[in-house]
Amino acid sequence: KINADRLWSDIHETAAIGGTEKGGVRRLTLTDLDRQARDWLAERCRALGCDLTIDEVGNMFACLPGTDPSLPPIAMGSHLDTQPTGGKFDGIFGVLSGLEVLRSLKASGYRTRHPILLVNWTNEEGARFSPAMLGSGVYAGLFDRAYADARRDEDGVTFGEALEAIGYRGPAPAGAVRFCAMFELHIEQGPALEAANKEIGVVLGVQAMRWYDIEIGGTEAHAGSTPMAMRRDALALAARMILTVQSLADAHSASVATVGFIESGPNSRNVIPGRVRFSVDLRHPQDAVVDAMEAALKASVAALPAEFDVTCSEVWRSPAVHFDPACVDAVREGAARAGLSTLDLHSGAGHDAANIGRIVPTAMIFVPCLNGLSHNEAESITFTQCAAGAQALLNAILLYDNK
Amino acid sequence: KINADRLWSDIHETAAIGGTEKGGVRRLTLTDLDRQARDWLAERCRALGCDLTIDEVGNMFACLPGTDPSLPPIAMGSHLDTQPTGGKFDGIFGVLSGLEVLRSLKASGYRTRHPILLVNWTNEEGARFSPAMLGSGVYAGLFDRAYADARRDEDGVTFGEALEAIGYRGPAPAGAVRFCAMFELHIEQGPALEAANKEIGVVLGVQAMRWYDIEIGGTEAHAGSTPMAMRRDALALAARMILTVQSLADAHSASVATVGFIESGPNSRNVIPGRVRFSVDLRHPQDAVVDAMEAALKASVAALPAEFDVTCSEVWRSPAVHFDPACVDAVREGAARAGLSTLDLHSGAGHDAANIGRIVPTAMIFVPCLNGLSHNEAESITFTQCAAGAQALLNAILLYDNK
Ligand SMILES: NC(=O)NCCC(=O)O
Ligand SMILES: NC(=O)NCCC(=O)O
Secondary structure, three states: OOOHHHHHHHHHHHOOOOEOOOOOEOOOOOOHHHHHHHHHHHHHHHHOOOEEEEEOOOOEEEEEOOOOOOOOOEEEEEOOOOOOOEOOOOOHHHHHHHHHHHHHHHHHOOOOOOOEEEEEOOOOOOOOOOOOOHHHHHHOOOOOHHHHHHOEOOOOOEHHHHHHHOOOOOOEOOOOOOOOEEEEEEEOOOOHHHHHOOOEEEEEEEOEEEEEEEEEEOOOEEOOOOOHHHOOOHHHHHHHHHHHHHHHHHOOOOOEEEOOOEEEEOOOOOEEOOEEEEEEEEEEOOHHHHHHHHHHHHHHHHOOOOOOEEEEEEEEEEOOEEOOHHHHHHHHHHHHHOOOOEEEEEEOOOOHHHHHOOOOOEEEEEEOOHHHOOOOOOOOOOHHHHHHHHHHHHHHHHHHHOO | OOOHHHHHHHHHHHOOOOEOOOOOEOOOOOOHHHHHHHHHHHHHHHHOOOEEEEEOOOOEEEEEOOOOOOOOOEEEEEOOOOOOOEOOOOOHHHHHHHHHHHHHHHHHOOOOOOOEEEEEOOOOOOOOOOOOOHHHHHHOOOOOHHHHHHOEOOOOOEHHHHHHHOOOOOOEOOOOOOOOEEEEEEEOOOOHHHHHOOOEEEEEEEOEEEEEEEEEEOOOEEOOOOOHHHOOOHHHHHHHHHHHHHHHHHOOOOOEEEOOOEEEEOOOOOEEOOEEEEEEEEEEOOHHHHHHHHHHHHHHHHOOOOOOEEEEEEEEEEOOEEOOHHHHHHHHHHHHHOOOOEEEEEEOOOOHHHHHOOOOOEEEEEEOOHHHOOOOOOOOOOHHHHHHHHHHHHHHHHHHHOO
């Protein structure tokens, strides 16, 4: 049985690292705040006697040995980084619950057969460096290290530079620390569990998602003396495109389409915008539907007035993932053994488990969050929900260990 | 007769202060580059033996004495600051032509009856600190010094702090340096002169203009797991509003409406935007038409879905201005005496002359610019157009001096 008080107190202690006035957290990946959270975790893992390995993209692996040295580890992992205005639970809840599992095992004297591995994946959010889930993506071989190193934030700093600046470029090649299964506990970040009044989400998979950058080139000109008919206003065109992106979601039920980022230049009140860049995020549980949305997006880009320079480039593509049935069963069974009600569902959010699930048996556990709200400083879960999630994680690990 | 070669060389020399790769200029008001341009001008004026006065908002006044000490000066003025991606001529063309007028007078030995005053007005562009034409606005009593001092740029720096940082807070109270008339030479920044194939624009007045800030508060939430129907996407609503702003201009011929500035938060690809702020610029030669546009803008804000928090605040209002007939006549006659063809027109852009025209007889002289393009690094005029404008300015001054 996990110690929920200890976990709850860890969550609130770490929430101070980048804590905001509004009760949220701003701990962008590979910043000094991320380093502080990483150092905090490393110290706690070492105090437990775990071996700590850092790989070449900053992923952290803490290993508690099992009784059978011939068996590969079972992993539990999530992330410590946050959105610019993120909450206290997204990511770190899974990491700290994993830490709590290690502590509970150690404290109880119970020895698993497999080693148990706690993982912190680098840059899950994709807020500072796109794409999201980059550390797990390199681990899973979806991207190589050079690709990751070259990603740039909005200030032009590369992932590689930022990683070295905080001292978390480790010696291990990505993928070197092997495991036979991974379980990721996370808040749902959506409304399904709350609506169904269930305690645990048994996650069957992660929907398909794609990211694009659209750039529009028009002509900067004077806002007062340039007649409307002479303008090539890049922001006015972007506004039309933003509404088009919204309409992509109307065409396919259960799909979502979002413009989360926009930058307009020169961004001066009395200058007609000459260049605008914005992001597009398209998702649906089925790859084929995202294909259709993408085709519609590209068709509407192609239909834009020829006097504008418009480019639409794909930034990232993450196909739909279906989790491993044995791992999913361990989650469902683990929740049941703790007397928790469950709902089978798919994840709308991307997670490191989506990348890992492509190469190793994987599953996820969700707990409800208040109003389904996440990527928001008001993100919240109750003590009871927190305890339930961590207990379900421990149970799933033990079940899988005894398989 | 002015020395056009000297003027042309001054223009290219000063264009290096903040010169950009694309041949434009980035010399935002009260930055160190602005200081360099100011120092350059001050040195040239002192070399001519002019008395230099700086007022409390950084306006610079260089005075060449006349023959009759009882007469007030006649002023020539414009600005040295630029847009973030501005051209080589907007503003500084008028200032350097004024300098050339002083030099030509001095070199020829001709003595005017009135003293002749060259003015550099602070923060005409309004790009760093809104509103535009702030230095001339304080001079004209439209704003007080405290208001100007408190204006903030996007980094939170105040106008007062920036002014002191570059050492251009002068001892003279704003308005203390008096003059009896002002002539401002400027590039047209619009297409009318080029279309009519005329050399000089005789500017009858400046159209009415108003600036607003619109802020939209929605809810930040996860872009992947928040169903479309649950969203309060502030950027999607802003996109609708940007198109509404465009349509305001369709309803009234000769009106213009622009969203030049936008900022979205938290501006992360996978977060539904929770807050967006954007600017609105509405203009028409008649105040009543801008009243109607404003009413339509406010009505559409009021009609937005109640679940969003939307505020629309007026940042600046500049009523239509009609220039002084005697000054306008001096411009028309001065151009004619130089054998230059003219077109009477209204200015679509705001100018310091619009503020000064409210309290002192004022007029403006336009020269055409290539493709009517301004607030763009590609802004361009020919040597001949440059020479014509400066000559028309000198002639207008001499005519007004002999009135
Ligand atoms: N879980 C989570 O917020 N991940 C970020 C990646 C995404 O879904 O956009
Ligand atoms: N002339 C000029 O570009 N002035 C800036 C003020 C405005 O018209 O917006």
